[in-house]
Amino acid sequence: MDTTTNDLNMNLFDRVLDKLCLTPIGLAGLILLLILPFIPPFNQEYMLRWLIYCGFIAAMSVGFDFTAGFINIVNFGYMAVAGTGGYTSALLVLNAGLSPWIAMLAGGVSSAILGLVIGMISLRLRGIFAACLSWFFGLAVMGLAIKMVWLTRGPLGLRVPRLFETESNFPFYFLIVILVYLTYLICKWVVRSKMGLAFQAIGQNMDAARTSGIDPVFYRVFNFTMSCAIAGVLGGFYAHFYGILTPDMMHTSKTVEVLAVAYIGGRGSLWGGAVIAFPFIFLMEIVRSTLSHLPGLNLVIYALVLILVMIYYPGGFSYFYDTHIRQPKNRALRYFLNGRDA
Amino acid sequence: MSKHNMSVTLTWLKTAPGLSIVISIAVAVAATIDAGPYLLVNMVVTGGMLALVATGLTLMLGVLNIPMFAHGEYFMIGSLTAYxxxxxxxxxxxxxPDSWLVTFGPFIAIIGAxxxxxxxxxxxxxxxxGPLRRRSTDNWVMNSFLLTVGVxxxxxxxxxxIFGADFKGIVGYWQGMPISIADVYVSKDRVMSFLISAVIVALFYLFMTYTxxxxAIRAVSQDITGAEIVGIDIEKIVLLTISLACALAAVAGGSLLFxxxxxPTVGLEPLYMAWFVVILSGLGNILGAVAGAFMVALLKVITMEYVGAGWDFVVPSALIMLILIFKPSGIFGSDVRGVLDK
Structure with a gap:
């Protein structure tokens, strides 16, 4: 856990970087993501489509990790929450004629309300029971989306206008990269403040946290509401990118996808999931499309990776990075990996 | 019947288990009178199956502390083997048509399952x-849960x-005329599947209580260190418990193949339902799980009858969330503690 240091010998660049919660390597990664669609194999539309999906999962996994990695509660209905945001946004655009951009934010608000409710209900439960409760909640919401045919057209799906009027995927790609970064930045800012400490204290030992004067009720509900709001906005993006929204999006298996990426990336790091999602989901999409005569193979690999990581390396990629890569002998390299304050 | 017995019964009736059992019986009777006895038959068959799956789940949770998300897949394995x-x-x-297999063939399939x-x-x-247990025990519940998600x-x-995504089903196990019970015609398969689950649950209960x-299994579930001190071979018990729990789910899948x-995803529905049961009835309580199984089955059947097919996730999960709000440890009690409990 790094705290903001007001060190006087930091130059302006370092200070800006620190405010933006980036290390030089993080900045390099972000720039790489931004120029990626101009590099030959990735500049085709179908590749971009995959990359956008990677970005969506990356942003979702950051929001997911904000709850799972800090207050240690797995929100098992996370995709259902995102779907609520997506449906709210789509319905507002279709029925009230709102602009998709405002509707996306409205989707975030509706998901935040849902998160508030789940957070309040699950207050009395711990660990696995809170996870189950959010799971049941997700199932119920998905059931509603399937059965309220007059509103959502059920399994047929809604046709939703896209955010940009073009056929091209380029603007969507840049938007999702910005959204991934914004999600990370907001979560990181909250986590860096005193609140982050309180979250971790609650996640590690609730009784000890309460003894030290932390009110778990406020922090848990706040955490839930915020991560659900993020999911809602992202769900709106999903709806307005694919242009079609079915209740399938809310399925538990989708949540499992986000969860797997978040955990393989490393819990409690926020950036781990975002970093892992791009190569990992991209590879899975390649496997899925090239070996299409073997349906389900990508998910088998997926599950195997999740199982192996959970057994042999529960810290995930971020733990590996912190222990093996982060502290090289070379000073320039160390600056590149850590920024000034290391 | 002495006066003392009467007052004991009365106090029991006022507790949560008593109340809920009485209410469910009343609801079952009322619905049967209103809609016809087939409702009761459906409830009993579904309840018997659920009891098997939920007992296995309870066993895993109670003895090994594994919140099993993959239990439905053992149901699937059972039905696949039986097929x-x-x-x-x-x-x-x-x-x-005259061979002895007409009567005993199905049993071979179910025992195979x-x-x-x-x-x-x-x-x-x-x-x-095993590998996970040997490697780490901290944060065990959550880690093992994620592991079962992967499984x-x-x-x-x-x-x-391997087997393809198509439906692999049979017309029925036992041919011949349906059996008539109180003016309702019930197919032989349903009667047999209920009998099988009743016999197995009874045997299992006797096994847990008297052998x-x-x-030893119960001792491990109560206190693993204590059990080790008295000389119980933990590894053996763990292995036995897992195979028992999975076998219970598989036998449910096998006997319900018709x-x-x-x-591939046949196990999800029994899994959801079994989790409803476990959360509803509290943990580590076999008799509670059996009673809870019939309650959830009743809920499901009544929802299908009066609200409509497809709502059978929405209504039960909403009701279970309501119950959890007021009674976080489930109807039959367990030691789940929430934020608000002191």
């Missing part, structure tokens, strides 16, 4: 849970990869 055993048998029966489930349980303990995705997609091994044809 591949019973298909040749039914072909043989077609040619030789039981054995298949037990073997699958042993394999997953050796490959997955679930893995098994579902292996099924799809040395059953007592209702639920085997396909």
């Amino acid at each position: 591949y055993i019973f298909t040749p048998i039914s072909e043989f029966i077609l040619e030789h 039981l054995i298949g489930g037990a073997i699958a349980g042993v394999i997953s303990e050796k490959l997955v849970f 679930s995705v893995l098994l579902i997609n292996l099924h799809q990869l 040395r091994t059953g007592m 209702m639920y044809p085997s396909y």
